[in-house]
Each structure stands twice: as C-alpha cells, then as structure tokens.
Amino acid sequence: MADGITGWRRIVRATKVSYVGMGWAVREEEAFRIELILFLLMLPFAIWLGDNAIERVILFWSLLLVLIVELLNTAVEVVVDRIGLERHVLSGRAKDLGSAAVHLSLLQVPIVWGLVLFG
Numbered sequence: 001m002a003d004g005i006t007g008w009r010r011i012v013r014a015t016k017v018s019y020v021g022m023g024w025a026v027r028e029e030e031a032f033r034i035e036l037i038l039f040l041l042m043l044p045f046a047i048w049l050g051d052n053a054i055e056r057v058i059l060f061w062s063l064l065l066v067l068i069v070e071l072l073n074t075a076v077e078v079v080v081d082r083i084g085l086e087r088h089v090l091s092g093r094a095k096d097l098g099s100a101a102v103h104l105s106l107l108q109v110p111i112v113w114g115l116v117l118f119g
Helices: 007-028 030-049 053-083 089-118
Strands: none
Touching: 007 030, 007 053, 030 053, 053 089
16 A cells, blocks of 8 residues: 555545545535435335345345445546546546436336335
8 A cells, every 4th residue: 555554554544534535425415415315214114114134135235326326426527527627528428427327226226126025
C-alpha cells in the first residue's frame, strides 16, 4: 500500500473513509437519500414478510443492491465531473450507463419481491 498502512490499521482506515463517502452521499446526493429512506422503510417488511432466512436475505439484498449501484453511479459522475464539466460524448455515455445501472437495480426490486412473496 502506498501510504504504508497495513493490517488492522488499514482495515480501520478503509472503514473510516467508507463512512466519509457514505456521509457525503447522504448530504450531497438526493437520489441516494431517497433510496436510503426507501431502504430503511422497506427493511422491516423484508424481515417480516420473508418466510425464512433465505427469503429475508434475498429481499434485503435486493434493497441493498440499489444503494450499492447508486454509490457506484455517483462515483462515476464525480470522476466525470472532475475531468471536466464541458459536454463530451464519452462523458455523457458514462453518466448514461451509470444511470441505466441504477434503473435496472430499481427494476429488480419489485421483480425479486414479487417472485419471493408470490412466486
């Protein structure tokens, strides 16, 4: 590692910077805040409606996946904006692809929940 931190100190540092990133997303990204609120509202239903541990995990994971994909999409957008704010076909394509990934992650939630609960 470039900064010489190894072992547990590296894990602790990585955890801290992860929470810094999550905090930034909560403060600065409205889409992430909305998805986080929906996650928190739906999580009790995932626990309550799942008939067993496997179903609960599947319902939980479908919700968590949205947050993960949104964070990755936001990372792409931040990097693209860091490179430059002028319009460029590749910058637009990168942002569109990230948005498409978020859209698919959102679409899978009702599909997964429908299959688990009614399938």
